[in-house]
Amino acid sequence: MSAIRYALWAALTLGAATALPAEGGRHIVYINNNNYPSLLYINNANGGRTAMDTNDDNSDIIQLILYPVDEDAKRTRKATVVLQGDAQGTLTLTQKEPPVGATHIEGEILNLTPGPHGFHVHDLGDLSGGCVTAGGHYNPYKKNHGAPEHRERHIGDLGNIQADTQGRAYVNVTDPLVSLVGPRSVIGRAVVVHADEDDLGLGGHADSLKTGNAGGRVACGVIGHA
Template identity: 60%
Template sequence: MLTPLLVLCMVSVGVWATTAIREERQVVLDNSYPTVLYINTALDSASANTRADTSNVIHVNLYPPNQKPAEPRRAVVVLRGEAEGTLVLTQEDPPAGVTRIEGSISNLTSGLHGFHIHQFGDLSGGCGTAGGHYNPFGKQHGAPENFNRHLGDLGNIVADESGVAFVNITDPLVALTGLRTVVGRAVVVHAGADDLGKGGNEESLKTGNAGGRVACGVIGFA
């Protein structure tokens, strides 16, 4: 069981912001995506995401002793446009656990297509009003495995000769609850391949030169 002393030692490193959200105290140490440490005193347990390239920034979630154990969260995206499909997002261990994105998208051209979570769930003007890639930590565009990436950077999906892409992605930054939640934002599928920030120009570090938006949908709780 983690003691209050341990928590105080960790937080004293340099906390700059503390907010209260639904009886959960969120502590963020820097404006960069953090290592997430989840302490649940109801279960006498703690867990953290441990990507090899994670920064020394720590996001601490402290729950009161009577907090119920976290339950899996699930969301659905219905994609519409030139292409269409349905995706299911599942986070088994919120808020620190990875999120799995599964489903299929049809009516694509064969080959690679950029696949991202965008800032807004506003599709009133079509996919164009979804804004840019979701990027709450002010990073450059990159590959999903890069430290320097937008939170919404999910790389490419691959459509087969019949124009169908089967999606099965697990990502450590995408979350369905807490400060990093993507619920209410939009998934966008692009016409071309994402160069993953390696295109050698300014646009590559913003959008990956993935081209137009051929499908989009809002992420909603299921």
């Protein structure tokens, strides 16, 4: 049985704890994150070894991705966002282990009202009509809205940031689903800061499972390579 056929069979029938063998210099990395579609990475480079995440969350969908594994492909990736609107700020996104490592988001946002504010990645980088044209939350798998730690969440659900009494929020978020490469890359999409607190899907409002009932959009910016 070929490596690819074995990988697909094993992932579908044996679960995430199955080791996938190398064959002819080809090795496979199978990653399963937060009940989202499993990402089955196959590369053609010699050397290295097969690795697998044995996360207990199982998915009934598998995405098969071919990707290069030379040193340049594995280098740390960075992106930046300049937020504009009623509030302003600059954010830096860093992914140290692409394509599957978590992405760290940090920076400072000014001129917010004191308190919590919904903080999301939205689907579109179109700001031609202001923040409203950035579309809804980035949600390629059609999930309900939730908290970053929930199994049921949008890729773009990053919870809340907290502004102090001076209207300043320090952002320090690490998220396992946001990526700067691969099939769920957020490059070219938008970060949006909302006027109100995100209820994380638990508020019982008509919009809780869609937007977290986080109110209007007070700042936004396109995520670009840095």
